[in-house]
Amino acid sequence: MTDESKDDVLLFEQDYPRQCFLRKKISLTVPMCILLIGIFLSSAFIVSVISFYWSNGVICYAKDTEQNKLEQPTPRPIYYSRPRRSVPVKKANLPCMDIGCCSNLNPAAPWRQNRLPTNLYPVEYQLMLELFHLNEENDEYSGTVDIVIEVESPTYDIILHGDLLYSDVIVSRRSSPDDVLMDVNCMFSYPNTQMLVIHLTEELKVGYTYDVRISFFRALNVHGTGLFESQFNKDQFGFAQSRMLLTHFEPVHAREAFPCFDEPGFKAKFQLTVRHENNTKIISNWDEEESFNDETWIQTEFQTVPPIPTALIAFAVIFTDDFSNKSVEVFHPVTNRPIQINLWARKPFFENENGVYVDEPLTMLKDILTALLNVFQDIQIPIVPNKIDVLAVPEYPSDAVSHWGLLVFTEYALLHNHMTTSEIEHERIALLIAKELAEQWYGNSISFQWWTDLWLQEAIVNYLKYHVVHAAYPTWNIHDQYAVEELLPAMFDDGMSTSHPILKSVNTPAEIDQLFDSIETTKATAILRMADYYMEKSTGIANSTLYNIVSFYHDREFGYLIPDEILSKYRIGSWSGVDFFDRWLYQSNFPKIFIRFIQNASDGTNVLYFRQTRYLTAHMYENDLYPPETNPFGYVWYVPITCRFGNESNNFQLTRTFYLDREAMNVSFGTVYYNYFYCNTDFAGYYLIDYTNENWEALSGELLNNNTQLLEIDRANLINNAFLGAQTTEESYSIVREITQYLLRTPYTGLLSWQALSYHVNRMLNVLEYESVYGVVQKYFQLVVRNHYDTNEVSLWDASGSPSQHILKYIIIQLACRVQLNECIDKATSLWYDAYPLLEVGMTNHSLPAHTREVVYRTHFQNTYNDSEWMSIETDFHKFFDLQERYRLLEAMTQSRQPWHLYQFFYEDAEENEDRDVDILEVLSLLARNPVGRELAWLYYRRHWTKLQEDYGRTNQRLGQLLIDITATFEDEFHELELIDFLASTPGVDANVDARFWALERANMNFWWIVDNSEDMAASFDLET
Incomplete structure (x- = not known):
């Protein structure tokens, strides 16, 4: 046994x-x-x-000094009813808590290292907590954790993570018939690495199992990490407030809640017991096992969770009067095992005068989980628990975080009503749900051993989310949305010298926090997508990535993600999967491929010439964080390229795939010559193509002639290629004008083309709004969008059409109003007055279709001087339980061009009334999009930097992202110098260091982009030429 x-x-x-x-x-x-x-x-x-x-007893301190025990904070006594393994009883005395009184310490001092030693591994946690805080308004809690550990190599030290205060520790060796108590020599914390060291007088030996019991206490966190309290309003006016307790342990904050081995490579079983008030409810990862009631408290015990990293443990304590839940069942397609999804939300979202906001997300959860179970139907062991709790909360550090069996969303990111939610918002919510549910398989059941492998988990779940949303809602054509919604912004960011490789050294908590960016997620997904596409080109095997994901899972349930084992299953041309991926994972940025036909006059033969170079949009080469001499591959990638070649108009005669694995190469075409070609078919590759001017002209002609072999995603690729090429001085914006002609000649209805154009035009105009060339650029894009707008003006503003048509309508009217097309502004103003009477009284069921609301609200407030309307909405928008509608109104108000409105809203409402569900960081980010509000947001950020850190925490990545948002449109020397002065006077801290580099480079890039390209933009977009 x-x-x-x-x-x-x-x-x-x-x-x-x-x-x-x-x-x-x-x-x-x-x-x-x-x-x-x-x-x-x-x-x-x-x-x-x-x-x-x-009570008059003494406890031992460093240097044998005695202090009265009454002077020390005393935790609540822990009450156990669940039978636990017998631990030898001893008086609750804390060992010496100073490193100076330890004897025979390890001279290597492993607690000084950023990572835990691997001589001990946890097998199981039993955590007991007392959380009597919601009624008592007490910010201190206590608990006891029993950890079963196994020994890999002999040691005198038990080293784990802990950022708490301790009241007792007991270590025993399992033996028969009675466990043997181990003598604890000393116990000390090392704050620099947040490690707790328990030093024993007797060596822990291989082959034995040990039990460690630690009693602890600490205050609740205030910055949204570890175990923290979240306050919220029970009414729209802030007169009545309530509270809840939440956990946020990812990535390295479980150590702030209880002592543990807080690294992903230390998976262990986990069992939770919590005593809490009897008018509260606790939900956690796994099913409730049993509970015991008293007059004032309940003890809830949960089933043991299979081996899990500490970052994925989660629980929440809520008032039963505040929250309700609604459930739906999903069945495994093979075993027919039922899985219950419980959606928890505040009671007003279940029914109010504007409708119900839980039914739509619950249906989405059911549809998407069904699609995921179909993907993994061959895996019949119960990976997903019998229940999945989904908790919607007013505030959380991220839009959503997936824990095994418990998903936490912010209310805005999840709760919605179909009648008031646009198709873009529907897709955003569905993709977020799909990502969090996919992590039940990859991320929870199978997890990575160290943070350097985070990229593969993110790539897999991002790949899965598009697959299952397409399976659940095939009419959305969601696969194509990845390219325009995620890939375009990621390529723009990755083109800067402050970008970083996907794989980089990660050791400290700050470095781990910095991993969560678009490079680790969207770029990693793009590389996986490219490998999948060219795997099919090389082998004829379709959906190889999906097959690899499922087949790997068969052998690794509850195990670890092993990147090389998955990547080795790929073969792209003659390249092994590992060799291919290494070139993309260890190098920042991406290649730009120059391609042209070269004719040999002497013998009449032709070669296709390829040359790859590193693409950079920025002008700060002297501050390159990853210069070529430090690059293991010298910025040479393995680049698979599929091209189509043609001589005749409206037809390609040849499709061929090439494999570029050196800086330059020639491919012989013999005597065959083609007048033009298009490369990077289906926008499958993560790179740009550098065409000659003649080839650009030919491709523009093919677009004008509506060459059907150029698919919609190819056209979006060409638009992106032209804009990013012109971002540097190597190409002209005349190519952008040339390649966009097909959009204005006829009322073009291809969605992806308009989305790609909208992304780049909005980004350009946001920076150029402060420059004289703005008017020239604006007028050209008025011309581009006018034909489509004028032809379809009536239908653009009505509710008819498919989901894709609704998105296209939104893109057109948003772009038309952004470039100040008078007809669009007039229409938005007239529609505002149709909606305003109901909005004024807090109703959302007015006549405006969902896809028009954001544009109508924002455009009206940008162009009106009606103070009474603005003040009325500013006073009452808090009343809306429709969170999509509330956010639209908030965004619209912050776009007012009247500075006294912005000042009043921010300083007299938002800042002074944070308890009214107003997110200060969100308001500052929205203000930064407004040419008038940007200066207000920048001034506040600089003057209140210290306060922001105190309020939100040094590890809060939102502070760094806010700096990027505010400075995104800095375009002159004055603002750049202000930014440099601010950075010099306030050293970067923790997770916000990288954001400072990004902000500085973007400001510098904007400045030199305008200096170098203004004349070219003025000439290229001038309608007189």
Whole structure:
């Protein structure tokens, strides 16, 4: 019998008498009652006397000094009802808590390293917490954690993570018939690495199992990490408030809640027991096992979770009066095992005068989980627990975080009503749900061993999210949306010298926090997508990535993600999967491929010439964080390229794939010559193509002639290629004008083309708004969008059409109003007055179709001088439980061009009334999009930097992202110098260091982009030429 099975028998044997006792019927006589009362009173008197004398006891401190125990904070006594493994009893005395009183310490001092030593591994946690905070408004909690550990190599030290205060520690070796108590020499914390060291006088030996019990206490966190309290309003006016307790342990914050081995490579079983008030409810990863009630509290015990990293443990304590839940069942397609999805949200979202906001997300959760179960239907063991709790909360550090069996979303990111939510918002919510659910397989059941492998997990779940959303909603054509919604912004960011490789050194908590950016997620997904596409080109095997994901899972349930094992299954041309991926994972940025036909005059033969170079949009080469001499591959990638060649108009005669694995190469075409070609078919490659001017002209002609072999995604690729090429001085914006002609000649209805154009035009105009060339650029794009707008003006603003048509309508009217097309502004103003009477009284069921609302609200407030309307909405927008509508109104108000409105809203409302569900960081980010509000946001950010860190925490990545948002449109020397001065006077901290580099480079890039390209833009977009 194994140790584990012995433990199970022991637990059962200990539990059995208590279960039998609860079933007994007991009859008490009067004398027996009198006897029992006497025994009780005598016991109480004896306990009181003992407590009085014990309170004067002493505890051991460094250098053997004695202090009265009453002077130290005392945790609540921990009450156990669940049978636990027997631990030898000793008086609760804390060992010496100073490194100076330790004897025979390891001279290597492994606690000084950023990573835990690997001589010990946890097998199981049993965590007991007392959380009496919601009613008592107490910010301190206490608990005890029992950790079962196994020894890989002999050691005197138990080193784990912990950022708490401790009241007791017991270490014992499992033995028969009785466990053996180990003597603790000392116990100390090392703050620099947040490690806790328990130093023993006797060596821990290989082959033995040890139990560690640590009693601890600490205050609740205030910055949204570890275990923290979140406050929210119970009404729209902020008169009544309530609270809830939440956890956010990802990536390295479990150590702030309880002592643990807080690294992803230390997976262990986990069992949670919590005592909480009887008017509260606790939800956690796994099903509730049982609960015990008292008059004022409940003890809830949860089933044991399979081996899991500490970052994925989660629980929440909520008032039962505040929250309701609604459930739906999903069934495994093979085993028919039911899985219950429970959606928890505040009660007003279940029913109010504007509708219900839980039904749509619950349906999405059901549809998407069904699609995921179909993908993994061959895996019939219960990976997903019998229940998945989905909790919607007012505020959380991220839009959503997936824990095994418990998903936490912000209300805005999840709750919605179909009637008031646009198709773009529907797709955004569905993709977010799909990503969090996909992590139940890759991320929770299978997890990575260290943070350097985060990229593959993110790539896999991003790949899966598009696959399953397409399976659930095939009419959305969601696969194509990846290119224009995620890939375009990621390529722009990755083109800067402050970008970084996907794989880089990661050791400290700050470096781990910095991993969560578009490079680790979107770029990693793009590389996986490219490998999948060219795997099919090379082998004829379609959907190889999906097959690899599922087949790897068969052998690794509850195990670790092993990148090389997955990547080795790919073969792209003659390249192995590992060789191919290494060139993309270890190098920042991406290649730009120059391609042209070269004719040999002497013999009449032709070669196709390829040359790859590193693409950079920025002009700060002297501050390159990853110069070529430090690059293991010298900025030479393995680049698969599929091209189509043609001589005749409206037709390609040849399609061929090439494999570029050196800086330059020639491919012989013999005597065959083609007038033009298009490369990077289906926008599958993560690179740009550098065409000659003649080839650009030919491709423009093919677009004008509507060459059907140029698919919609190819056209979006060409638009992106032209804009990014012109971002540098190597190409002209005349190519952008040339390649966009097909959009204005006829009312073109291809969605992806307009989305690609909208992204780049909005980005350009946001920076140029402060420059004289703005008017020239604006007028050209008015011309581009006018024909489509004028032809379809009536239908653009109505509710007819498919989901894709609704998105196209939104793109057109947003772009038309952005470039100040008068017809669009007039229409938005007239529609505003149709909606305003109902908005004024807090109603959202007015006549405006969902896809028009954002444009109408924002455009009206940008162009109106009606103070009473602005003040009315500013006063009442808090009343909206429709969060999509509330956000639209908030965004619209912050885009007012009247500075006194912005000042009043920010300083007299948002800042002074944060308790009214107003997110200060969100308001500052929205203000930064406004040419008038940008200066207000920048001034506040600089003057209140210290306060922002105190309020939101040094590790909060939103502070760094806010700096990027505010400075994104800095375009002159004055603002760049202000930024440099601010950065010099406020050193970067923790997770915000990289954001400072990004902000500085973008400001510098904008400045030199305008200096170098203004004349070219003026000439290229001038309608007189």
